[in-house]
Amino acid sequence: MKTVSLVDVSGHLPGEPVPATFYTEAPGAEDRLRDSPMFRVPPLRHHVRGESNVDLVERAVQPLIERHGRAEIRSVDVLLMHSQLPDTPFVGAGTEVARRLGLKPSWLIDVANAGCASFVHMLELARQILRTTEARSALICNAQTAAGQLFTQSEVRRLAQAAIPGDGCGVGYVTTSAASPVLGLATRHIGAYGGDMAAVLDDGRRYWEPGSSQLRIGFSEESVSTVLERGNRLVPEVVTEVCERLAVRTEEIDLLVTNQPNRTFLHNWRHSLGLPPERHPDTFDSCGNLFGAAIPITLDRALRAGRVQDGDLVVLGGFAHAGDYAGAAAIRWGGVGA
Known part of the structure; x- marks a missing residue:
């Protein structure tokens, strides 16, 4: 079986940082959910201003081109794309x-599921394709553009949920090599939770039907409590599962990189797994909840800050929506002891 590696990641954040006051001082900014730990406001986030998902991917890939060469990136056999607000139906x-990038992949898949943990899901897909076909390399892309579009609508902007998301894009370069091998994955598609988080319109119409109400996420006190319970449980479970497959304790993880939903989840996950804050990078305060782009962007920042050394055990983990997907991937960075 071929060894597959996550060779590199890079990211892009659009525009200048947007302060919390854009939301907290919006006219009529009142919501009974504002004091929920789910919606504690980050100081900063970034917003797209007319950029598409493709624009963000094009900019996020540039550092990979600079580091590996345009010809190498253009030769990828597999392109996986997750857009967390599709630009067009x-x-x-x-x-x-x-x-845009001049690619001619044999495999091209737009992935719609796995939400905030879709980077792990796409890494699993890329690994399977590279292991079982003649494909040798893959580009996996997470673009998030909902913050500057959906959550800045005049009515939605007043809600507690609006201040949490940020926009950005993270990409990963995967090859059949032993550079930074993917040692194992643990993933769950949990159909029982499917549809528990939904977009709603107050006038009851479907999103494509004409009307004046504004699309938002259908949070209630009960649904928030459910998401908190599931998220607190699912991420430590899948991270523990992948560590057990490798016969290592979670406390031995050198770097845990998760999605970045809120401070409560970040604190509870590292506490549950026995990790200190310095081994669990946190981009929430400067970027907000980047949804699917959070894992590659957070890993990219950790790498550029020198927080990852050759031989480190890096574990990526997260969950999606109201818990309908959870996944974790273990990587031996630099290939030492693979």
Whole structure:
């Protein structure tokens, strides 16, 4: 079986940071959920201002091109794309990404599921394709553009949920090599929780039907409590599962990189897994909840800050939506002791 490595990651954040006051001082900014630990406001986040998912991917990939060469990136056999607010109905972003970057992949998949943990899901897909076909390399892309579009609507902006998300894009370069091997994965698709988080319109219409109400996420006190319970449980479970497969304790993880939903989850996850804050990078205060882009962007920041050494055990983990997906991946960075 071929060894597959996450060779490199890079990220891009659009525009200047947007302060919390953009939301907290918005006219009529009142919401009974504002004091929930789910919606404690980060100081900063970034917003797209007209940029598409493809624009963000194009900018996020540039550091990979600079480090590995344009020809190498253009030769990828697999392109996986997750857009967390699709730009257009019917057509995914993957084909335009391929056109912009000059790619001619044998495999091109727009991934719609796995939300905030879709980087792990796509890493698993890339690993399986590279192991079982003649493909040798893959580009996996997470673009998040909902913050500057959905959550800045005049009515939605007043809600507690609006101040949490931020926009950005993270990408990963995966190859059949022993550079930074993916040692194992643990993933769960939990159909019982499917549909528990939904977009709603107060006038009851479907999103494509004409009307004046504004699309938002349908949070209630009960649903928030459910998401908190599931998230607190699921991420430590999948991280522990992948560590057990490798016969290591969670306390031996050198760097845990998770999605960044809120401070409560970040604190509870590292506490449950026995890790100090310095081994669990946190981008929430400067970027907000980046949804699917959080894992690659947070890992990229840790790498550029020198927080990852050759031989380190790096574990990526997260969960999606109201818990319908959870996944973790273990990587031996630099390939030492793979």
